[in-house]
Amino acid sequence: MSSNSPSVAARHAAVYAVAPGYSAEDCRAALAGAPWPGPGRLRLWAEPVPAPSDSPAALRRRTRELHGRHGGEGVRLTLLEYADGVRDLVAVTGPGDDGADRLDRAALAALGPARPLAGSGSPSDPGCRAVPVPGLGAGGAMATAWDLTAALLLIAARTRAQDEPVLDVAVHTTDGVRRVSLRVAALDEDQPVSAYRAWVREQAEQTSAQDGGGGPRLALDVDLRPRAVPAVRRLPALHARHPVTVRVTASDADGTPQVHCWTLPGTPADQLPTDFEQQLAVVAHQLLCGDQNLPLADVALHEPAERARILDLGRTPRAADSGPRRIDQLVRDRAERTPDAVALRDPQGEHTWTYGELVDRSDRFAAALRGLGVRPGDRVGVCLDRSAQLVSVLLAVMTAGAAYVPLDPTYPADRLAYTADDAGLSLVVVEDGGKDDGNAFADHATVTLPRLRELAAGQGAWEEPGTVGPDDPAYIIYTSGSTGRPKGVVVPHRNVGRLLDATADDFRLGPQDVWTWFHSAAFDFSVWEIWGALGTGGRLVVVPYWTCRSPEDFRALLLDERVTVLNQTPSAFSRLLPLERAAPTPLALRLVVFGGEPLDARALLPWFDTHPESACRMVNMFGITETTVHVTAQTVTRADALASSQSVGRALPGWSVRVLDTRGRLVQPGCVGEIAVGGDGLALEYLGRPELTAERFVPDPDGEGRLYLSGDKGRQLPDGRLEHLGRLDSQVKLRGHRIELDEIRSVLLTHPSVRAAAVVLTRPTDANGEDATLDAYAVLDGADAREVRRHAARLLPEYMVPATVTPLAELPLTVNGKVDVAALPAPRAAGGELPCVADESAQGTLAAVLAAWHTAFGEQVAAGDDFFELGGNSLRALRVVHLLRDAGLRVDVRDVYRLRTPSALAEAASTAPADAARTA
Secondary structure, X not given: OEOOOOOOOOOOEEEEEEOOOOOHHHXXXXXXXXXXXXXXXXXXXXXXXXXXXXXXXXXXXXXXXXOOOOOOOOEEEEEEEEOOOOEEEEEEEOOOOOOOOOOOHHHHHOOOOOOOEEOOOOXXXXXXXXXXXXXXXXXOHHHHHHHHHHHHHHHHHHHHHHHOOEEEEEEEEOOEEEEEEEEHHHOOOOOEHHHHHXXXXXXHHHOOOOOOOOOOEEEEEEEOOOOOXXXXXXXXXXXXXXXXXXEEEEOOOOOOEEEEEEEOOOOOOOOOOOOHHHHHHHHHHHHHHOOOXXXXXXXXXXXXXHHHHHHHHOEOOOOOOOOOOOHHHHHHHHHHHOOOOEXXXXXXXXXXXXXXXXXXXXXXXXXXXXXXXXXXXXXXXXXXOOOHHHHHHHHHHHHOOOEEEEOOOOOOHHHHHHHHHHHOOOEEEEOOOOOOOOOOOXXXXXXXXXXXXXXXXXXXOOOOOOOOOOOOEEEEEEEOOOOOOOEEEEEEHHHHHHHHHHHHHHHOOOOOOEEEEOOOOOOOHHHHHHHHHHHOOOEEEEOOHHHXXXXXXXXXXXXXXXXXXXXXXXXXXXXXXXXXXXXOOOXXXXXXXXXXXXXXXXXXXXXXXXXXXXXXXXXXXXXOHHHOOOOEEEEXXXXXXXXXXXXXXXXXXXXXXXXXXXXXXXXXOOOEEEXXXXXXXXXXXXXXXXXXXXXHEXXXXXXXXXXXXXXXXXXXXXXXXXEEEEEOXXXXXXXXXXXXXXHHHHXXXXXXXXXXXXXXXXXXXXXXXXXXXEEEEEEEOOOOHHHHHHHHHHHOOHHHOOOEEEEEOOOOEOOOOOEOHHHOOOOOOOOOOOOOOOOOOOOHHHHHHHHHHHXXXXXXXXXXXXXXOOOOOHHHHHHHHHHHHHOOOOOOHHHHHHHOOHHHHHHHHHHOOOOOOOOO
């Protein structure tokens, strides 16, 4: 598709080849006798071009003349005389009184009788080739024109249906011009082709050209009348209201329709797909010459070769293949090669284990698990705090032939109990003396970590069971579900090995690297952190829970441990940026991988101000639990940040991506649709959900196994890179967590006094999600909003508990009966109907704490208010800590979580030394 267009709207232009031997004076004499319907008399300017007619310089000169400004109402004629004796006549009309095409190409055709004009000449501009529509004759111009209209309307409906575009059509015949405007909103793709063609003709007869309303406007100009003298190149009248203009004219040889397409400068890439001329020809031929009983939905937009080209854009061939392996075998292989290399560092537990020691401990744990009845194929829950011990237990479960199910001990007991029941756990490994998990796992066999260590101490050499292979489940991670309950994603061993193969060479991962384990084991980013480090021979540093919540302490850990590979959600990384600007000592990072949520590349500009791109590579990766953590990778540069790039890059080697429409059909690059993922990373299933598995994991129509329908909205660029544009459903990403808003809503509705509810994600200031909150709205019948929030907190993990619950008399609805999100009021705190009142008598430390809480929550608070009942979360706790430190009070995030009220926090802060170092 050409990106060139005249700078003056609504005028026509053409280039004619001049017959050999005719000079400028000969041309003037011939044109003087030509009939001219336009105003004024014809004048001709002759300009020499000191280059051959087929040279780039000649092409640039022709293009400049063809697209040059011409503000008059007549015609500008310019004779270009090239160094090789070839001459071109360029004719450009003016825009007319009101920008309409008063001087159309019929006026230019009047130049035809002039003898100097020939039928062929200099090459036309690249990108403006005419694409023929085979099988269509020049006869019956009106019928052919409406069928071409039907083809363009169908393409617009497939590629721009969500915007309801308007198609403005002009059909030229010997009787005049017929103009109509058609909208795609009424198009029914379930009707047969014959009925659709008749419908378009009927609509064309009953409608006329209309102004205003509708979505983006596209122009179609059909003129199949024979031409007196063929032009080497023609431009139609382009209008500013039509970012895309399609022109169909008869060919010079046999009258076969030929398609041209123009876009105005600045037109969005997704207005129409690339190579649109060819696509229109393909669709028009099917409509006119194909099976007339075929459902319109089955009309293909691409020829087989074009479809194969688009699919290849989204594929990256597998570069390295170490063969299918189990995760525990990856670690064991490293231990056999370098048993004395450090594998794991746990600063909090003061553990430093070599690969040999890690495998030995895990083998003993595996033997103990077998003694407790764990068998190959079982599912074992692991509900432990983040530590080196947790890594060894996860490895032991896989060594014993079972699949591990990570359970975050900070989750509510009800959620833990549901997950344990749904997964059918044969055993749960729990901490000793910590959170009361006994109630959560009352119906399941449990073993405490100290007891497991006792049993492991007496075990001998491990014997490989030999019954579990790379295609068997390695782990099951539960993700948010729209029904109100999470769903388990079953991932096989081989996927993780394939992921390491796909990234090791590009990222140069190896024994020289130091990784951090920052994320919960119940979050799939941890799979990449733990097994990415240990599977490539690196050193893994455990980041303690409270260190994760203190940017200062986390940066100190990165510095002390000389971390080289850091994996972060954009929200978490944004908390480090202010510290980097003032830090006297640079970090040792060479690779930062972003994942878990969309990245706003502009947020990295402060990083690039102080860190050379050559020293540390920033990589944005898109991925999903169901596709084994990562799918694509894009190195982000300063140029990408300045351009606000939304690209997440090309598919990893062995993975594939494509974009599909609402009916699962492949769309052209540049068009928006649902991202589908294929290749090495696909999970096995949703545990115990065969219907959901069949719905989301579908057969690949191109015979390459299965595709996962992600529910993510995206667009593939012509170079194969993918742009991630959010979600198609109610799912959101918040600080790395994938959340179904409908799950939160379902939990709210389980409260007996909640009659209706809605949940929204609010992003007040920061596009990266740093300030984003989940806000709930509820229609209540005799309940307190704060009690509703407490109810949600008993059933949902912290990151899913709404920050606010706003009571409403009724939910605002759209005309379609859906919640009108735009009409929802500003959110209020859970107890917003009974606003808290600040203690005006508070003095000293308490006054400072109350002021900090007021700033963090955006409302007045009282000394006895509970942090969590006000809607507190880790982000607000961090803000309170920073505000109090600015005021000279030394507290940390753990104090806010533990003490919970301003009065208790003020008492603790007033007794702490002002410069005391806090342990996190």
